[in-house]
Amino acid sequence: MAPPRISLEQWRALAAVVEAGGYAQAAVRLNKTQSTISYAVRQIEQRLGVTVFEIAGRRAVLSASGQVLYRRGRALIDEAERVEKTADNLARGQEAELNLAVEILFPTWLLLRCLECFAAEQPETRIELHESMLGGTDELLAERRVDLAVCTEVPPGFTGDRLAPVRFIAAAAPFHPLHQLGRPLTMNDLRDHRHLVIRDSGIRRTRPAAWLVTERRLTVSHKATSIRAACMGLGFAWYAESIIKEELECGALKALPLVEGAERWGALFLVYADPDAASPGVRRLGRIISDAVGGMIVATPTRGPDPGQGPGAAPA
Known part of the structure; x- marks a missing residue:
């Protein structure tokens, strides 16, 4: 089997140019000279016979081939780092x-x-x-x-x-207006009241929030804030039963008598x-x-x- 024509360091140079936004920035990131980075990218182009970057206006951008090579090169770098991490863990026995x-x-x-x-x-x-x-x-x-x-x-x-499994129950403070209606509740009853929502902590927020039933919302970043707001009567929410066990037992929160959707799994x-x-x-x-x-x-x-x-x- 022939040895690889491109070294891992050359793939790292290409990835750094793409991710840092230029040759000079890549040189700073990798603590190398700009000429070293440029040479590594030229070697990739010459040895593989492809054009990695094209000029668009005054900027160099990845060509279609360059995009494929960057993705595959990035995967190689990530895999090499995982292998090294595995070796480190095996050598240490106990990680820091x-x-x-x-x-x-x-x-x-x-x-x-x-x-x-x-x-x-x-x-x-x-x-x-x-x-x-x-x-x-x-x-x-x-x-x-x-x-x-x-x-x-x-x-x-x-x-x-x-x-x-996790059982979620709809709950609100016992003095919340929803509990004062004195009858089983429907989803329409919830639409006139504030829904307490916990924010997706991701930057991209690719997963939509679950079970949104009203435009009246208070969105927070942590469950403790949401639970405290519910206990103060500021709104209702579906909570994992295990995280509001104490509030249910002491009466600070009370399950809503929904006809449908009172519990979810x-x-x-x-x-x-x-x-x-x-x-x-x-x-x-x-x-x-x-x-x-x-x-x-x-x-x-x-x-x-x-x-x-x-x-x-x-x-x-």
Whole structure:
């Protein structure tokens, strides 16, 4: 088999020119001279017999061939970095830092117990926690900014293990006007009141918010703000039952008597950013989370219809 005509460093040079916006910027990013970057790109063109950049006005832009080569070259660079990361993890045995994304419908108390358990076993490992929502989790996984994620949907291109069903219930403060109607409610009743929505934490926001039923909305960034707003009577929302357990028990929130849609079902999944490269520490944290969720299900049986039939949606 013939050796590759283009080196990984040359692919890195091409990617840097595209991503940084020019040869000079790429040279700064890679800490090389501009002539070195230009030479690397010329070598790609000459050895492969293609034109990578074309002149459009006063700017050099990727040609059609260049776009294909950039995408494939970027994939090679990413794969090489994953291989190196895998080797580093195997060599260290115990990593210095783990990055974890958890969608905010996951019970905070349970997450903290998992992190406490992991810290007791591996006290020297730092944990960077991202409390994310919808497309924000997808982006963290796609960009390999996290090693592991707990999410409501498995993003395209990834595989995940189902952790648990999630029951969502529509709720509001007991003194909210919807509870004062004294009768079963319809979706039309909700349209005259404020819907508390938790914002997608992704930059691109590719996933639409779920279950929007009215144009009257208060959109916030975190579940704690939404729950507090509901307790103050500022609106209603569908919440994962496990995250408002205390509010329901003490009477700060009360389930809305909806004729239809009072409860909805979703699911939680455990997803590794790169299963092959997952270090022992990442695997251990994943097992701790799986075991903790399993214990919670045993302690609190799910109610209602088969949760496996419901949509994997996030709270809104």
